[in-house]
Amino acid sequence: MFSKLCNTQQVRICVRKSLGVNRRNIRTKPDFTKNTFQVSRGDYNHLLDEHVKYFRSLLGDNRVVMDLSDLEKYNVDWFLQVRGCSSVVLKPKNSEEVSRILSFCNKERLAVCPQGGNTNVVGAAVPVFDEIIISTELMNDIISMDDNSGILTCQAGCILENLDDFLAKRGFIVPLDIGAKGSCHIGGNVSTNAGGMRLLRYGNMHGNVLGLEVVKADGTIVDCLSSLKKDNTGYHLKHLFIGSEGTLGIVTKVSLQCPSRPTSRNVAFLGLQNFEKVLKTFRLAKVKLGEILSAIEVMDDTTMDFIKERNHQCSPIGDYPFYLMIETAGSNERHDEEKLDGFFEESMQKGLVLNGTVASEPNKIESIWSIRENITNGYKSCGGAVLYYDISLPLDNYYRIVDEMRIHMGQSCVRVFGYGHLGDGNIHLQIQLKEYSDELKRHVEPYIYERITALKGSISAEHGIGFMKAKYLDMVKPKSSLNLMREMKRLMDPQGILNPYKVFQ
């Protein structure tokens, strides 16, 4: 047993549970995006009474929200960084209603902003100006579930956690797990190609989505809702909509391949000396844990300092330069334990891991995960500002970007720290500032994106481009690829009414 090999006999975590404070009570809402960012309103028509009249005739009064206080939560993003000024939220219940809304908006040249659970962190899901918000929150029916094949079909507005609860009762699992699971919608997950913790094990949305129903800008309902694991008939159109952030169509139904739910789960928390050993431990974990390795997360000591300071949680194993969180998920408790023992023994013998602890009870697993999952909660109360970068890099360069940014920032920031999904090459690089300043932001961007591009990485690993990174797309994407994207957009949405100012500037 690992606990015999290292100093820590059991999980000892000083966790203060979720602070339970509404972030919007702590931080003031941001100024309107149109005032903060340099962006011009597109040549769209403005909402008129006759438009509202049509929407009310289609949806009834209750599903056309225009009260200013109700509108606010749809206009402001999750990170409180952007704020639109839409005056109407529409809440269709089915694809036909979405189709009619879009057909009408297309004819009237009214811009729209599709919105799921509004948990996007790059400003993809809120309007920039006065776009009409189309919310999927009432489109939350589970349509079918095939217990033989594990294929689930549902409407786009189903909340991820609700789907997982539904599947748990039948012995299945959603192949996607992200921090926002309690409120994000599956349609939004598809539209942003959400990544998260389990990607290492189950792959991304392109591998798990079997079919989609999508409404195009002109209102055409495109039926790619195949519920088959294999269907090689013609172009695989559904992939166009996965990750296109609502700019090519609105996803209305999703068919998903769901794996069997693992019955045994463990999480190990390890302390390591340097990043070279982190990489070697990762390779060893892949060999020794094999098919049960389900997540491998890394964080540096500076991240742990931030966690201690802001979230009052601390490492359960004392202080080390790097920490790994390794999750296993399998079908046989004893086998998994044996595999973990073998891995721990070898990692200690080889001098890769300095200390560690493992949890197999659900509440202890949650406690360990909460260290990692609560990091962003700390941003709310840190007084200044945290510049947040979701990037991916080849593993050789994975941590190099953090070291480089520390040198680049010097004394001008509180700290630079990095944590992320090591198994997927995805690092979340954070720069904590005493207080936000445009000058400091300009010191960081576009420098950081240039460096990421030079290191053969991606400026957006899993969060997308949205509004916040749209101005950098030209910089990082090959021209041939960008031209084709623009051609696609023109083909699918000639008037550009779908989620304007997002992805492309």
Added chain:
Amino acid sequence: MFSKLCNTQQVRICVRKSLGVNRRNIRTKPDFTKNTFQVSRGDYNHLLDEHVKYFRSLLGDNRVVMDLSDLEKYNVDWFLQVRGCSSVVLKPKNSEEVSRILSFCNKERLAVCPQGGNTNVVGAAVPVFDEIIISTELMNDIISMDDNSGILTCQAGCILENLDDFLAKRGFIVPLDIGAKGSCHIGGNVSTNAGGMRLLRYGNMHGNVLGLEVVKADGTIVDCLSSLKKDNTGYHLKHLFIGSEGTLGIVTKVSLQCPSRPTSRNVAFLGLQNFEKVLKTFRLAKVKLGEILSAIEVMDDTTMDFIKERNHQCSPIGDYPFYLMIETAGSNERHDEEKLDGFFEESMQKGLVLNGTVASEPNKIESIWSIRENITNGYKSCGGAVLYYDISLPLDNYYRIVDEMRIHMGQSCVRVFGYGHLGDGNIHLQIQLKEYSDELKRHVEPYIYERITALKGSISAEHGIGFMKAKYLDMVKPKSSLNLMREMKRLMDPQGILNPYKVFQ
């Protein structure tokens, strides 16, 4: 141990190894497609001396093949069902040469047919008329391999088995395994979204391809060759080319996520009473074998009759109405054995499985797999003809199509049999005829496609549309989806020079 529970103590297979007979010596080559099928040549220019002169100036004499005897193997498909009459094969070595060829052909309105290993079974990889064949066979460099992440980048003409051999030495595996692995090219696998045996475990090409370089019809090299597991910057264009059968662009480079190579492998061969028990055993296998389940194949007794008669192989466990082949692939031999024991015990106790045997030694595993893999070899020598349908269906309807076809065919055929990748809902339905007749074919098609569509299945699970099924695409695909496909084709290849007569009629 399973062997204690059932009648068979060890593998006893009367295998006659691969017959080693060149199928083209047995069966005569088919008549030209233009004579056999109703299809009109498109409005393309004919090859002129000046065109050949340009190609020779670009590639040299050796890589412009025009000798009639050399041309034949590029003009006839693997199943000897279609035959083009191209008079030139071009063999570029890199993307720039492909780009120049396409740019020239596009200007000169010359139709082209991209070809990899020419193992396609729906006539996607050979010309229909005189299209210029662009072969990827000299584009076979491995560009890079990252041993930390398991990410391989290579040219499109690499043979699948060569890639797997290369990866085996480094502890990795290609996530794709198909019967034609000894000659198919990875670029062809991508272009046809190849499926195969391991799809249940590792997913399809959409989940495993990380990046592509593709040359468009006008010669533009589109760089989507990201070698990152996560890259959410803009539209995920690479998916457009996966499965579009060379009609939207020619794949020139591929970046692939390769999993760790399993160190323990077992194959079980089981006899079962009926299809209901087949399904129940499948569900039990998913639960009891969990993360090590890597393939689950089914075949009926009629398939076994065909195998006995044509390939002189027989069931190692005696005769049963249905057979399952279950493969496990894991990292710990003892764990896998224990999981298999648990599965066998429960499957016998529940009366699901009547008999079975398991193999763990490589040569015995190969022997069992060879029963399944050699089926199509039997077609060569069966005298008449075998109508071959690659379809997928929801599991409830999976075997129903075979029963229905038996009733529909009555005494007019030798036998109807079905086998396939049960785990993926993919069944290969075969109709063996005494001799081929157009009348019998018309009795089968389009009836079979109508039934598959009615049963919510796909008329092409993993082999694509190619030339052979192009005329049925309109019948099975929703109009909205089909319209969008045609728009894509027009956008990407306005002159329609890329692999004409394929996918669309």
